[in-house]
Amino acid sequence: MNKKHRFFGQFFGYLMFFLTVTFTVSATFLTYSLVKDKSNKIISLAMIITILIVATLLTLADVIRRKIMIDKPLKEIIKATEKIASGDFSVRLTPKHEYGKYDEFDLIKKNLNAMAAELEKSEVLKTDFISNVSHEIKTPVAVIKSYSSILEKESDPEKRRAYAKQISQASTRLSDLVSNILRLNKLENQQLLVEKKIVRLDEMLENAVLTFESAIEEKGLELECDFGEVIVHSSKSYLEIVWNNLLSNAIKFTEPGGKIQVCCKWVDGSAVVQISDTGCGINAETGKHIFDKFYQGETSHAGEGNGLGLALVKRVIDLIGAEISVKSELGKGTTFMVILQ
Secondary structure: OOHHHHHHHHHHHHHHHHHHHHHHHHHHHHHHHHOOOOOOHHHHHHHHHHHHHHHHHHHHHHHHHHHHHHHHHHHHHHHHHHHHHOOOOOOOOOOOOOOOOOOHHHHHHHHHHHHHHHHHHHHHHHHHHHHHHHHHHHHHHHHHHHHHHHHHHOOOHHHHHHHHHHHHHHHHHHHHHHHHHHHHHHHHHOOOOOOOEEEEHHHHHHHHHHHOHHHHHHOOOEEEEEEOOOEEEEOHHHHHHHHHHHHHHHHHOOOOOOEEEEEEEEEOOEEEEEEEEOOOOOOHHHHOOOOOOOOOOOHHHHHHOOOOHHHHHHHHHHHHOOEEEEEEEOOOEEEEEEEEO
16 A cells, blocks of 8 residues: 555545534534524533434444444454464455555455465475475385394395495485485574685685595596686685585486586686586476475486485575576586676
8 A cells, every 4th residue: 555545544534533523513503503592401402412313323324334444354354364373374365445555454464365375385385395304214214124124134244234335325315314404494494694704715616526536436437627716705614515515416417437527717706616517417397496305306316315405505505695507408417507706
């Protein structure tokens, strides 16, 4: 509701009150002026009766006005809030006036609709989140339980080592899942103060690459690094989450013998980091959801992750005020580009 309509709405209320008082006083004086013998006691009685009749009529008119203009929308709003309080977020209210001419009740209805829509969305996300977490936890737990039972009965040392390795991998996956859930929950639901300091991006990326050196060698991947000296003002701990997840994904989705490129340089006054691979790539539909929680477009590698890595990356990027984009082509590879000011 704009200020103009709000002013006229308040003015109309004040005018009605003024006219009510004016009409009552005028009716009293009119009655008094029509009586010739003003010393008669009947005059006083007539004036009192006149005032009572006029006051009663005006009161009834005000009651009717309140029923239509106040009580009806109030009951509608109260009923809606009771439904929302009970968990029914599908409730929606229809404003009485057209947009641009809203009164206070229309504004309340509009805000209630927006609140109910957000709560409904949050409820859906919460349900999906719980369902996904339950599914992700169930898989490694089942692996641990299954191989533990087999391990108890197996006497062959080689097989026992193989089963123990499977249990260890499932335990690691479960531990990573819980850690990522806690980190993502902290990043999404707490007001975090991002402490920024001077950071050498080239040195950070070099250390991150060295962390994955054994994994890169194990898959026989070719690694190409191009690090220019780049210094930014950002959060080192948060950036580590970004580089670790992007490098991990590049290694995971690149077939043995493939190539990974990591580049860090200044472009038009901004620090740009590119992490590319020659892996399986992603299609356009998958590209729309890669930053969604638990989304795993390439199912053949689903057992190696939990679909939270890129959701963490996106949340961190938003927190530190950076930008991230992805370019990919099926069968040719993927490039993630991070821009920091």
